[in-house]
Amino acid sequence: MPSTIPVAFLKKSSLLLLLPLLMGCEDSLDKLYPKAQPVQLPAETTTGANVLGCRLNGDVWEANNTATLTGKVLTPTAHYRNGELRIDAFRRLQVTGPVTNIHFTVAGATRPGVYQLRAAEQKSGSFATLETASGRLQYATNARQTGKLTITRLDTTGAHPVVSGRFELRAAPTQPAVHTTDLPAHVQLTEGRFDIQLSR
Structure with missing residues (x-):
C-alpha cells in the first residue's frame, strides 16, 4: 500500500524551497533601490566629489548628488566663466x-582665497x-x-576642472514675511x- 505524505508537510517543504528564492529577490531589490544614507556633512575634499553641505540654523543640510542613468549629477553644479563662479545646490x-x-555667485574668483558675500547690488x-x-x-546676504x-x-x-572650499553666512528675507518655525527671521549657515x- 503506497504511503501518503501529509499535506501540511508538503506545504512546509514548499515554503522552505521558496525561501532562498525570495531572499535572493530581496537582495536584488536592495541593489536596485539601495537604502538612503543618513543626512550628514560631507567630508572636506578637493577631488571633484560633487558634494555640498553645511549646518543650517544648527541642522545638517546636504545637497542631493544622485547621478542620473547617464551618470550626470544634476546638483550640486558649479559654473565658471570669465572669473564669475556660480554654485547651485538642491537639498536631499x-x-x-x-x-x-542654495545659490552662490562669486565675482572675480580667479584664484583660491576668501570672497566676501554681500548684497547683489x-x-x-x-x-x-x-x-x-x-x-x-x-x-539673501545683504x-x-x-x-x-x-x-x-x-x-x-x-x-577635470574642480572648485572646492568652505562657506559660512547669515541671510535675511528679501521681502517682508510672517515668520514662523517653518520660515525663520534669518538663516545661518555654518561648517x-x-x-x-566645474562646468565652463
Missing part, C-alpha cells in the same frame, strides 16, 4: 527644514541666495547679513563645504 529629500535651494558682485519650498520666501566663501582649490584648465566638478 531626507533633509528637513524650509530651505530647498554692491560692487563686489558676490552674494548668496536661499530659496524655500514653492518659492514662499527667499533669503549689507548687514554677510558671509564668506573660501575657495581652497580652483582648477579651471585641467582635464559649509563643497567640492564640485
